[in-house]
Protein backbone atom coordinates (compact mmCIF):
# COMPACT_ATOMS: atom_id res chain seq x y z
CA UNK A 1 0.00 0.00 0.00
CA UNK A 2 1.46 3.35 -1.00
CA UNK A 3 2.01 6.05 1.59
CA UNK A 4 0.09 9.29 1.41
CA UNK A 5 0.74 12.88 2.30
CA UNK A 6 -1.46 14.32 5.03
CA UNK A 7 -1.78 17.58 6.82
CA UNK A 8 -0.59 17.09 10.37
CA UNK A 9 -2.10 18.91 13.33
CA UNK A 10 -0.84 22.45 13.25
CA UNK A 11 -0.72 22.53 9.48
CA UNK A 12 2.60 20.71 8.87
CA UNK A 13 2.56 18.17 6.07
CA UNK A 14 3.69 14.62 6.84
CA UNK A 15 3.96 11.44 4.87
CA UNK A 16 2.01 8.71 6.53
CA UNK A 17 0.96 5.16 5.95
CA UNK A 18 -2.84 4.70 5.99
CA UNK A 19 -3.86 3.60 9.46
CA UNK A 20 -6.18 1.12 7.84
CA UNK A 21 -6.34 -0.16 4.28
CA UNK A 22 -8.71 -2.74 2.87
CA UNK A 23 -8.22 -4.17 -0.61
CA UNK A 24 -10.71 -6.25 -2.56
CA UNK A 25 -13.01 -7.33 0.27
CA UNK A 26 -15.79 -9.63 -0.91
CA UNK A 27 -18.46 -11.07 1.37
CA UNK A 28 -21.50 -13.10 0.45
CA UNK A 29 -24.46 -14.08 2.67
CA UNK A 30 -26.25 -16.86 0.80
CA UNK A 31 -27.80 -15.20 -2.23
CA UNK A 32 -26.77 -11.69 -1.11
CA UNK A 33 -23.45 -10.26 -2.29
CA UNK A 34 -23.04 -7.77 0.56
CA UNK A 35 -19.51 -6.58 -0.41
CA UNK A 36 -17.97 -7.08 -3.82
CA UNK A 37 -14.27 -6.26 -4.34
CA UNK A 38 -14.39 -3.31 -1.93
CA UNK A 39 -11.26 -1.24 -1.29
CA UNK A 40 -11.15 1.48 1.36
CA UNK A 41 -8.56 3.23 3.49
CA UNK A 42 -8.27 5.68 6.37
CA UNK A 43 -5.33 7.95 6.99
CA UNK A 44 -4.17 9.42 10.26
CA UNK A 45 -5.87 12.73 11.02
CA UNK A 46 -8.73 12.30 8.58
CA UNK A 47 -12.43 11.59 8.60
CA UNK A 48 -13.54 9.23 5.87
CA UNK A 49 -17.31 9.07 5.32
CA UNK A 50 -18.93 5.90 4.03
CA UNK A 51 -22.30 6.48 2.40
CA UNK A 52 -24.85 4.51 0.39
CA UNK A 53 -28.44 3.33 0.41
CA UNK A 54 -29.87 0.93 2.99
CA UNK A 55 -28.40 -2.48 2.27
CA UNK A 56 -25.52 -1.05 0.18
CA UNK A 57 -23.02 -2.97 2.31
CA UNK A 58 -21.65 -0.30 4.67
CA UNK A 59 -22.20 -2.20 7.91
CA UNK A 60 -20.88 -5.39 6.33
CA UNK A 61 -17.63 -3.62 5.39
CA UNK A 62 -17.27 -2.27 8.92
CA UNK A 63 -17.98 -5.67 10.44
CA UNK A 64 -15.33 -7.24 8.20
CA UNK A 65 -12.83 -4.63 9.39
CA UNK A 66 -13.85 -5.20 13.01
CA UNK A 67 -13.50 -8.99 12.77
CA UNK A 68 -17.18 -9.83 13.23
CA UNK A 69 -17.26 -11.37 9.77
CA UNK A 70 -14.42 -12.94 7.77
CA UNK A 71 -14.10 -11.82 4.16
CA UNK A 72 -14.51 -14.45 1.45
CA UNK A 73 -11.54 -12.75 -0.22
CA UNK A 74 -9.47 -9.60 0.07
CA UNK A 75 -6.84 -8.33 2.47
CA UNK A 76 -6.47 -5.74 5.21
CA UNK A 77 -3.49 -3.77 6.52
CA UNK A 78 -3.18 -1.81 9.74
CA UNK A 79 -0.38 0.78 9.69
CA UNK A 80 1.07 -1.02 6.67
CA UNK A 81 1.17 -4.47 8.26
CA UNK A 82 -0.96 -7.16 6.71
CA UNK A 83 -3.39 -8.50 9.31
CA UNK A 84 -6.08 -11.15 9.51
CA UNK A 85 -8.62 -9.98 12.03
CA UNK A 86 -10.51 -12.98 13.32
CA UNK A 87 -12.49 -11.34 16.10
CA UNK A 88 -13.42 -7.95 17.59
CA UNK A 89 -10.92 -8.64 20.38
CA UNK A 90 -8.14 -8.81 17.79
CA UNK A 91 -9.48 -5.69 16.08
CA UNK A 92 -9.45 -3.79 19.37
CA UNK A 93 -5.90 -4.99 20.09
CA UNK A 94 -4.93 -3.47 16.72
CA UNK A 95 -6.45 -0.14 17.79
CA UNK A 96 -9.70 -0.45 15.85
CA UNK A 97 -12.71 0.75 17.84
CA UNK A 98 -16.29 0.53 16.69
CA UNK A 99 -19.46 2.24 17.85
CA UNK A 100 -22.44 0.29 16.55
CA UNK A 101 -25.84 1.56 15.47
CA UNK A 102 -27.45 -0.81 17.97
CA UNK A 103 -25.39 0.12 20.99
CA UNK A 104 -23.68 -2.69 22.85
CA UNK A 105 -24.26 -1.71 26.46
CA UNK A 106 -25.84 -3.86 29.17
CA UNK A 107 -28.99 -1.94 30.16
CA UNK A 108 -29.15 -3.36 33.70
CA UNK A 109 -25.58 -2.22 34.51
CA UNK A 110 -24.30 1.22 35.41
CA UNK A 111 -22.01 3.08 33.02
CA UNK A 112 -19.01 2.20 35.20
CA UNK A 113 -19.97 -1.49 35.27
CA UNK A 114 -20.26 -1.47 31.49
CA UNK A 115 -16.82 0.10 31.15
CA UNK A 116 -15.39 -2.42 33.61
CA UNK A 117 -16.69 -5.19 31.33
CA UNK A 118 -15.15 -3.61 28.25
CA UNK A 119 -11.82 -2.91 29.93
CA UNK A 120 -11.67 -6.42 31.39
CA UNK A 121 -11.76 -7.72 27.81
CA UNK A 122 -8.59 -5.73 27.12
CA UNK A 123 -6.99 -7.28 30.23
CA UNK A 124 -7.29 -4.15 32.38
CA UNK A 125 -9.07 -4.35 35.71
CA UNK A 126 -9.50 -1.29 37.90
CA UNK A 127 -11.13 -0.72 41.25
CA UNK A 128 -14.62 0.67 40.87
CA UNK A 129 -13.83 4.09 42.36
CA UNK A 130 -10.69 4.50 40.25
CA UNK A 131 -12.57 3.57 37.06
CA UNK A 132 -15.35 5.99 37.94
CA UNK A 133 -12.79 8.77 38.33
CA UNK A 134 -11.16 7.89 35.00
CA UNK A 135 -14.52 7.95 33.23
CA UNK A 136 -15.28 11.35 34.73
CA UNK A 137 -11.83 12.63 33.60
CA UNK A 138 -12.20 11.24 30.07
CA UNK A 139 -15.72 12.63 29.88
CA UNK A 140 -14.32 16.03 30.74
CA UNK A 141 -11.35 15.93 28.39
CA UNK A 142 -13.34 14.70 25.36
CA UNK A 143 -16.23 17.03 26.15
CA UNK A 144 -18.71 14.13 26.25
CA UNK A 145 -21.02 14.37 29.25
CA UNK A 146 -21.27 10.86 30.70
CA UNK A 147 -22.48 10.09 34.22
CA UNK A 148 -20.46 7.08 35.47
CA UNK A 149 -23.07 6.19 38.08
CA UNK A 150 -26.14 6.19 35.80
CA UNK A 151 -27.94 2.95 35.02
CA UNK A 152 -27.74 2.45 31.25
CA UNK A 153 -31.41 1.52 30.97
CA UNK A 154 -32.26 4.95 32.35
CA UNK A 155 -30.29 6.74 29.63
CA UNK A 156 -31.78 8.08 26.40
CA UNK A 157 -30.42 6.69 23.13
CA UNK A 158 -28.27 9.80 22.71
CA UNK A 159 -26.80 9.41 26.16
CA UNK A 160 -26.14 5.70 25.56
CA UNK A 161 -24.34 6.50 22.35
CA UNK A 162 -22.17 9.09 24.01
CA UNK A 163 -21.34 6.52 26.66
CA UNK A 164 -20.37 4.01 23.99
CA UNK A 165 -18.13 6.45 22.11
CA UNK A 166 -16.28 7.34 25.26
CA UNK A 167 -15.89 3.65 26.07
CA UNK A 168 -14.28 2.98 22.69
CA UNK A 169 -11.89 5.89 23.18
CA UNK A 170 -10.97 4.63 26.63
CA UNK A 171 -10.19 1.15 25.31
CA UNK A 172 -7.35 2.52 23.20
CA UNK A 173 -8.73 2.90 19.67
CA UNK A 174 -6.61 4.74 17.04
CA UNK A 175 -9.12 4.08 14.29
CA UNK A 176 -12.61 5.03 15.43
CA UNK A 177 -15.50 3.67 13.39
CA UNK A 178 -18.85 5.35 13.94
CA UNK A 179 -21.80 3.51 12.36
CA UNK A 180 -24.51 6.15 11.79
CA UNK A 181 -23.66 8.00 14.99
CA UNK A 182 -25.86 11.00 14.30
CA UNK A 183 -29.05 9.15 13.43
CA UNK A 184 -30.05 9.15 17.09
CA UNK A 185 -28.74 12.58 18.09
CA UNK A 186 -30.40 15.95 18.49
CA UNK A 187 -28.85 18.80 16.45
CA UNK A 188 -27.01 20.22 19.45
CA UNK A 189 -25.61 16.76 20.22
CA UNK A 190 -24.46 16.41 16.60
CA UNK A 191 -22.51 19.65 16.98
CA UNK A 192 -20.92 18.29 20.14
CA UNK A 193 -20.09 15.00 18.42
CA UNK A 194 -18.49 16.76 15.46
CA UNK A 195 -16.43 18.95 17.77
CA UNK A 196 -15.18 15.76 19.38
CA UNK A 197 -14.49 14.14 15.99
CA UNK A 198 -12.49 17.21 14.97
CA UNK A 199 -10.58 16.87 18.23
CA UNK A 200 -9.76 13.25 17.37
CA UNK A 201 -8.64 14.29 13.89
CA UNK A 202 -6.30 16.90 15.32
CA UNK A 203 -4.74 14.21 17.51
CA UNK A 204 -4.07 12.00 14.47
CA UNK A 205 -6.86 9.47 14.92
CA UNK A 206 -8.45 8.05 11.79
CA UNK A 207 -12.23 8.28 11.88
CA UNK A 208 -14.67 6.37 9.69
CA UNK A 209 -18.22 7.66 9.79
CA UNK A 210 -21.31 6.15 8.21
CA UNK A 211 -24.06 8.64 7.57
CA UNK A 212 -27.07 9.22 5.33
CA UNK A 213 -26.83 12.98 5.63
CA UNK A 214 -24.92 14.83 2.97
CA UNK A 215 -24.80 17.95 5.13
CA UNK A 216 -22.82 15.89 7.63
CA UNK A 217 -20.47 14.59 4.95
CA UNK A 218 -19.80 18.19 4.02
CA UNK A 219 -19.45 19.30 7.63
CA UNK A 220 -17.02 16.66 8.80
CA UNK A 221 -15.54 14.43 6.07
CA UNK A 222 -12.23 14.88 4.29
CA UNK A 223 -13.03 12.06 1.88
CA UNK A 224 -16.09 10.03 0.97
CA UNK A 225 -16.62 6.53 -0.36
CA UNK A 226 -19.97 5.62 -1.90
CA UNK A 227 -21.19 2.01 -1.93
CA UNK A 228 -24.06 0.81 -4.07
CA UNK A 229 -25.22 -2.81 -4.22
CA UNK A 230 -22.08 -3.91 -2.35
CA UNK A 231 -19.67 -2.22 -4.79
CA UNK A 232 -17.63 0.96 -4.55
CA UNK A 233 -19.05 3.50 -7.00
CA UNK A 234 -16.92 6.40 -5.72
CA UNK A 235 -13.76 5.54 -3.82
CA UNK A 236 -12.18 7.94 -1.34
CA UNK A 237 -12.91 11.19 -3.18
CA UNK A 238 -12.95 14.75 -1.88
CA UNK A 239 -16.66 15.63 -1.55
CA UNK A 240 -16.13 19.40 -1.79
CA UNK A 241 -16.11 19.81 -5.56
CA UNK A 242 -19.14 17.51 -5.92
CA UNK A 243 -22.73 18.73 -5.82
CA UNK A 244 -25.36 17.09 -3.60
CA UNK A 245 -27.15 15.91 -6.73
CA UNK A 246 -23.99 14.15 -7.91
CA UNK A 247 -23.53 12.41 -4.57
CA UNK A 248 -27.21 11.41 -4.45
CA UNK A 249 -27.02 10.02 -7.94
CA UNK A 250 -23.91 8.03 -7.05
CA UNK A 251 -25.75 6.53 -4.06
CA UNK A 252 -29.16 5.91 -5.56
CA UNK A 253 -28.33 5.51 -9.25
CA UNK A 254 -30.94 8.14 -10.11
CA UNK A 255 -32.12 11.58 -9.01
CA UNK A 256 -34.61 11.98 -6.15
CA UNK A 257 -37.59 14.27 -6.72
CA UNK A 258 -38.51 16.93 -4.14
CA UNK A 259 -41.67 16.62 -2.03
CA UNK A 260 -44.84 17.83 -3.75
CA UNK A 261 -45.60 21.44 -2.85
CA UNK A 262 -49.39 20.92 -2.98
CA UNK A 263 -50.80 20.52 0.53
CA UNK A 264 -54.55 21.00 0.28
CA UNK A 265 -56.36 21.36 3.62
CA UNK A 266 -58.33 18.25 4.53
CA UNK A 267 -61.98 18.76 5.48
CA UNK A 268 -63.26 16.20 7.96
CA UNK A 269 -66.24 15.80 10.26
CA UNK A 270 -64.37 13.20 12.32
CA UNK A 271 -63.40 13.92 15.93
CA UNK A 272 -59.79 14.92 16.59
CA UNK A 273 -57.37 12.08 15.81
CA UNK A 274 -55.65 12.79 19.14
CA UNK A 275 -56.64 14.93 22.09
CA UNK A 276 -54.41 15.30 25.09
CA UNK A 277 -55.93 17.33 27.88
CA UNK A 278 -53.73 18.18 30.86
CA UNK A 279 -51.72 14.99 30.36
CA UNK A 280 -48.82 14.13 32.61
CA UNK A 281 -46.85 10.89 32.58
CA UNK A 282 -44.03 9.28 34.49
CA UNK A 283 -40.83 8.32 32.69
CA UNK A 284 -38.98 5.02 33.19
CA UNK A 285 -37.15 6.46 36.16
CA UNK A 286 -40.42 7.07 37.95
CA UNK A 287 -40.24 10.86 37.77
CA UNK A 288 -42.67 12.98 35.82
CA UNK A 289 -41.42 13.15 32.22
CA UNK A 290 -44.46 14.82 30.67
CA UNK A 291 -46.07 17.78 32.44
CA UNK A 292 -49.65 18.89 31.90
CA UNK A 293 -49.69 18.67 28.10
CA UNK A 294 -52.72 19.86 26.16
CA UNK A 295 -52.44 19.22 22.44
CA UNK A 296 -54.80 18.27 19.64
CA UNK A 297 -54.05 16.61 16.31
CA UNK A 298 -56.90 17.10 13.87
CA UNK A 299 -57.82 14.61 11.15
CA UNK A 300 -55.81 15.48 8.04
CA UNK A 301 -53.15 17.26 10.03
CA UNK A 302 -49.48 16.54 10.69
CA UNK A 303 -48.22 17.85 14.00
CA UNK A 304 -44.45 17.69 14.22
CA UNK A 305 -42.73 17.33 17.58
CA UNK A 306 -39.41 19.03 18.19
CA UNK A 307 -37.22 19.04 21.26
CA UNK A 308 -33.74 18.11 22.39
CA UNK A 309 -33.42 14.37 23.03
CA UNK A 310 -35.14 13.24 26.22
CA UNK A 311 -37.61 16.16 26.39
CA UNK A 312 -40.59 13.84 26.80
CA UNK A 313 -40.96 12.73 23.17
CA UNK A 314 -40.86 9.04 24.04
CA UNK A 315 -43.46 9.40 26.80
CA UNK A 316 -45.64 11.58 24.57
CA UNK A 317 -45.69 8.97 21.79
CA UNK A 318 -46.33 6.11 24.18
CA UNK A 319 -49.13 7.93 25.98
CA UNK A 320 -50.76 8.82 22.64
CA UNK A 321 -51.10 5.15 21.61
CA UNK A 322 -51.90 3.79 25.08
CA UNK A 323 -48.52 2.12 25.54
CA UNK A 324 -47.88 4.25 28.63
CA UNK A 325 -50.46 5.17 31.21
CA UNK A 326 -50.98 8.90 31.79
CA UNK A 327 -50.59 9.81 35.47
CA UNK A 328 -53.02 12.72 35.04
CA UNK A 329 -55.25 14.12 32.33
CA UNK A 330 -57.24 12.62 29.48
CA UNK A 331 -56.08 10.93 26.28
CA UNK A 332 -58.58 10.46 23.44
CA UNK A 333 -57.93 8.82 20.10
CA UNK A 334 -60.67 9.53 17.54
CA UNK A 335 -62.97 10.55 20.36
CA UNK A 336 -62.38 7.37 22.41
CA UNK A 337 -60.83 7.80 25.82
CA UNK A 338 -57.96 5.34 26.28
CA UNK A 339 -58.17 5.34 30.06
CA UNK A 340 -56.45 2.28 31.47
CA UNK A 341 -56.97 0.21 28.34
CA UNK A 342 -53.29 0.07 27.36
CA UNK A 343 -52.08 -0.47 23.78
CA UNK A 344 -55.10 -2.63 22.96
CA UNK A 345 -57.36 0.38 23.55
CA UNK A 346 -55.05 2.50 21.36
CA UNK A 347 -55.18 0.00 18.49
CA UNK A 348 -58.96 -0.41 18.87
CA UNK A 349 -59.39 3.38 18.66
CA UNK A 350 -57.39 3.46 15.42
CA UNK A 351 -53.83 4.31 16.50
CA UNK A 352 -50.68 2.87 14.92
CA UNK A 353 -47.12 3.74 15.78
CA UNK A 354 -43.55 3.71 14.53
CA UNK A 355 -41.55 3.20 17.72
CA UNK A 356 -38.57 5.34 18.74
CA UNK A 357 -36.16 2.47 19.17
CA UNK A 358 -37.44 -0.53 17.19
CA UNK A 359 -34.42 -2.74 17.91
CA UNK A 360 -34.87 -2.51 21.67
CA UNK A 361 -38.59 -1.90 21.98
CA UNK A 362 -40.44 -3.48 19.10
CA UNK A 363 -38.43 -6.14 17.37
CA UNK A 364 -38.06 -9.83 18.19
CA UNK A 365 -34.78 -10.60 16.42
CA UNK A 366 -35.46 -14.30 15.85
CA UNK A 367 -38.79 -13.68 14.14
CA UNK A 368 -39.16 -13.07 10.42
CA UNK A 369 -40.40 -10.01 8.59
CA UNK A 370 -43.72 -11.81 8.00
CA UNK A 371 -44.14 -12.55 11.69
CA UNK A 372 -43.52 -8.90 12.50
CA UNK A 373 -46.23 -7.84 10.06
CA UNK A 374 -48.67 -9.87 12.14
CA UNK A 375 -47.33 -8.97 15.57
CA UNK A 376 -48.94 -5.60 16.17
CA UNK A 377 -52.41 -6.82 15.23
CA UNK A 378 -52.37 -10.57 15.72
CA UNK A 379 -56.05 -10.69 16.61
CA UNK A 380 -56.99 -9.67 13.09
CA UNK A 381 -55.26 -12.78 11.73
CA UNK A 382 -56.55 -15.39 14.14
CA UNK A 383 -58.64 -18.20 12.73
CA UNK A 384 -60.29 -21.03 14.57
CA UNK A 385 -57.07 -22.82 15.44
CA UNK A 386 -53.97 -20.68 15.31
CA UNK A 387 -52.90 -17.90 12.99
CA UNK A 388 -53.80 -17.52 9.32
CA UNK A 389 -50.29 -17.16 7.90
CA UNK A 390 -51.49 -17.26 4.30
CA UNK A 391 -53.64 -14.22 4.95
CA UNK A 392 -50.73 -12.46 6.63
CA UNK A 393 -48.64 -13.27 3.55
CA UNK A 394 -51.23 -11.75 1.23
CA UNK A 395 -51.65 -8.75 3.52
CA UNK A 396 -47.85 -8.22 3.56
CA UNK A 397 -47.63 -8.44 -0.24
CA UNK A 398 -50.46 -5.91 -0.57
CA UNK A 399 -48.74 -3.54 1.85
CA UNK A 400 -45.48 -3.86 -0.07
CA UNK A 401 -47.24 -2.96 -3.31
CA UNK A 402 -49.03 0.00 -1.79
CA UNK A 403 -46.31 1.39 0.45
CA UNK A 404 -43.33 0.72 -1.85
CA UNK A 405 -40.68 0.96 0.84
CA UNK A 406 -38.86 -2.09 -0.55
CA UNK A 407 -39.18 -4.13 2.61
CA UNK A 408 -36.83 -7.13 2.95
CA UNK A 409 -38.28 -10.50 1.81
CA UNK A 410 -40.94 -11.84 4.18
CA UNK A 411 -38.93 -14.96 5.11
CA UNK A 412 -35.85 -13.01 6.30
CA UNK A 413 -35.11 -13.01 10.03
CA UNK A 414 -35.15 -9.49 11.42
CA UNK A 415 -31.86 -10.19 13.26
CA UNK A 416 -30.12 -10.32 9.86
CA UNK A 417 -31.49 -6.99 8.63
CA UNK A 418 -29.68 -3.66 8.67
CA UNK A 419 -31.05 -0.87 10.88
CA UNK A 420 -32.57 0.89 7.89
CA UNK A 421 -34.23 -2.30 6.71
CA UNK A 422 -35.75 -2.90 10.17
CA UNK A 423 -37.10 0.66 10.04
CA UNK A 424 -38.73 -0.11 6.67
CA UNK A 425 -40.58 -3.03 8.28
CA UNK A 426 -41.83 -0.77 11.09
CA UNK A 427 -42.90 1.91 8.62
CA UNK A 428 -44.59 -0.50 6.23
CA UNK A 429 -46.52 -2.00 9.11
CA UNK A 430 -47.67 1.36 10.45
CA UNK A 431 -48.24 3.26 7.21
CA UNK A 432 -49.68 0.36 5.23
CA UNK A 433 -52.70 0.04 7.49
CA UNK A 434 -55.93 1.97 7.92
CA UNK A 435 -55.55 4.20 10.95
CA UNK A 436 -57.03 7.41 12.23
CA UNK A 437 -53.90 8.31 14.21
CA UNK A 438 -50.30 7.67 13.18
CA UNK A 439 -47.67 8.30 15.83
CA UNK A 440 -44.27 8.17 14.16
CA UNK A 441 -41.13 8.60 16.24
CA UNK A 442 -38.16 9.52 14.07
CA UNK A 443 -39.68 7.92 10.94
CA UNK A 444 -36.69 8.57 8.68
CA UNK A 445 -34.07 7.47 11.18
CA UNK A 446 -31.48 5.28 9.47
CA UNK A 447 -33.14 5.57 6.07
CA UNK A 448 -31.34 6.42 2.88
CA UNK A 449 -32.27 9.41 0.78
CA UNK A 450 -34.75 7.77 -1.58
CA UNK A 451 -36.50 5.89 1.23
CA UNK A 452 -36.68 9.03 3.37
CA UNK A 453 -38.37 10.84 0.53
CA UNK A 454 -40.81 7.94 0.01
CA UNK A 455 -41.57 7.90 3.76
CA UNK A 456 -42.32 11.62 3.74
CA UNK A 457 -44.64 11.09 0.76
CA UNK A 458 -46.42 8.34 2.70
CA UNK A 459 -46.89 10.60 5.74
CA UNK A 460 -48.44 13.22 3.47
CA UNK A 461 -50.61 10.57 1.81
CA UNK A 462 -51.97 9.48 5.20
CA UNK A 463 -52.71 13.12 5.97
CA UNK A 464 -54.57 13.44 2.66
CA UNK A 465 -56.57 10.30 3.61
CA UNK A 466 -57.75 12.13 6.73
CA UNK A 467 -55.50 10.55 9.36
CA UNK A 468 -53.96 12.73 12.05
CA UNK A 469 -50.21 12.32 12.43
CA UNK A 470 -47.89 13.07 15.30
CA UNK A 471 -44.35 13.01 13.90
CA UNK A 472 -41.28 13.30 16.11
CA UNK A 473 -38.00 14.18 14.44
CA UNK A 474 -34.68 15.64 15.47
CA UNK A 475 -34.39 17.06 11.98
CA UNK A 476 -36.01 20.49 12.06
CA UNK A 477 -35.85 20.86 8.28
CA UNK A 478 -37.81 17.65 7.91
CA UNK A 479 -40.44 18.87 10.39
CA UNK A 480 -40.74 22.22 8.67
CA UNK A 481 -41.27 20.55 5.30
CA UNK A 482 -43.83 17.86 6.27
CA UNK A 483 -45.73 19.23 9.29
CA UNK A 484 -48.67 21.65 9.46
CA UNK A 485 -47.81 22.70 12.99
CA UNK A 486 -44.81 21.98 15.19
CA UNK A 487 -45.21 21.33 18.91
CA UNK A 488 -42.01 22.07 20.77
CA UNK A 489 -41.08 20.39 24.05
CA UNK A 490 -38.51 21.29 26.64
CA UNK A 491 -37.96 19.14 29.73
CA UNK A 492 -41.34 17.44 29.32
CA UNK A 493 -43.33 20.65 28.92
CA UNK A 494 -44.97 21.97 25.78
CA UNK A 495 -43.28 25.32 25.24
CA UNK A 496 -45.14 26.27 22.07
CA UNK A 497 -47.07 25.13 19.01
CA UNK A 498 -46.12 27.05 15.88
CA UNK A 499 -47.23 26.93 12.24
CA UNK A 500 -44.59 25.02 10.26
CA UNK A 501 -44.95 27.26 7.22
CA UNK A 502 -43.85 30.41 9.00
CA UNK A 503 -41.51 29.23 11.76
CA UNK A 504 -37.75 29.04 11.51
CA UNK A 505 -34.84 27.29 13.20
CA UNK A 506 -34.20 30.22 15.54
CA UNK A 507 -37.76 30.25 16.86
CA UNK A 508 -37.80 26.47 17.25
CA UNK A 509 -34.37 26.50 18.88
CA UNK A 510 -35.50 29.09 21.41
CA UNK A 511 -38.60 27.06 22.30
CA UNK A 512 -36.50 23.88 22.54
CA UNK A 513 -34.38 25.46 25.21
CA UNK A 514 -37.43 26.68 27.11
CA UNK A 515 -37.44 30.32 26.07
CA UNK A 516 -40.95 31.79 26.32
CA UNK A 517 -43.27 31.16 23.38
CA UNK A 518 -43.28 34.03 20.90
CA UNK A 519 -46.24 36.38 21.32
CA UNK A 520 -48.03 35.62 18.04
CA UNK A 521 -48.31 31.88 17.37
CA UNK A 522 -51.07 30.14 19.28
CA UNK A 523 -50.04 27.74 21.99
CA UNK A 524 -52.04 24.49 21.95
CA UNK A 525 -54.62 23.50 19.41
CA UNK A 526 -55.30 25.64 16.39
CA UNK A 527 -56.64 24.74 12.94
CA UNK A 528 -54.11 23.12 10.62
CA UNK A 529 -51.71 25.61 9.13
CA UNK A 530 -51.59 26.62 5.51
CA UNK A 531 -49.62 24.27 3.28
CA UNK A 532 -45.88 24.54 3.73
CA UNK A 533 -44.19 26.26 0.86
CA UNK A 534 -41.85 24.13 -1.16
CA UNK A 535 -38.50 24.46 0.46
CA UNK A 536 -35.13 22.93 -0.08
CA UNK A 537 -35.05 19.21 0.42
CA UNK A 538 -34.85 18.68 4.16
CA UNK A 539 -31.70 17.38 5.69
CA UNK A 540 -33.59 14.22 6.46
CA UNK A 541 -34.23 13.92 2.73
CA UNK A 542 -31.63 15.44 0.47
CA UNK A 543 -29.17 15.12 3.20
CA UNK A 544 -30.43 11.98 4.83
Ligand SMILES: Nc1ncnc2c1ncn2[C@@H]1O[C@H](COP(=O)(O)OP(=O)(O)OP(=O)(O)O)[C@@H](O)[C@H]1O
Nearest residue numbers: 029034054055056057058059060416418419420421
Ligand atom coordinates in the same frame (compact mmCIF):
# COMPACT_ATOMS: atom_id res chain seq x y z
N1 LIG B 1 -25.76 -11.55 8.77
C1 LIG B 1 -26.39 -11.40 7.60
N2 LIG B 1 -27.04 -12.44 7.03
C2 LIG B 1 -27.65 -12.29 5.84
N3 LIG B 1 -27.66 -11.14 5.12
C3 LIG B 1 -27.04 -10.08 5.64
C4 LIG B 1 -26.37 -10.15 6.90
N4 LIG B 1 -25.84 -8.92 7.15
C5 LIG B 1 -26.18 -8.13 6.11
N5 LIG B 1 -26.88 -8.83 5.20
C6 LIG B 1 -27.40 -8.32 3.92
O1 LIG B 1 -26.30 -7.74 3.22
C7 LIG B 1 -26.70 -6.56 2.53
C8 LIG B 1 -25.84 -5.40 3.02
O2 LIG B 1 -26.26 -5.08 4.36
P1 LIG B 1 -25.55 -3.98 5.25
O3 LIG B 1 -26.10 -4.12 6.62
O4 LIG B 1 -24.08 -4.11 5.10
O5 LIG B 1 -26.08 -2.66 4.56
P2 LIG B 1 -25.92 -1.14 5.02
O6 LIG B 1 -25.35 -0.40 3.85
O7 LIG B 1 -25.15 -1.06 6.28
O8 LIG B 1 -27.44 -0.72 5.26
P3 LIG B 1 -28.11 0.36 6.29
O9 LIG B 1 -27.90 1.72 5.73
O10 LIG B 1 -29.56 0.00 6.22
O11 LIG B 1 -27.52 0.12 7.63
C9 LIG B 1 -28.17 -6.39 2.82
O12 LIG B 1 -28.89 -6.96 1.76
C10 LIG B 1 -28.38 -7.17 4.10
O13 LIG B 1 -29.72 -7.61 4.23
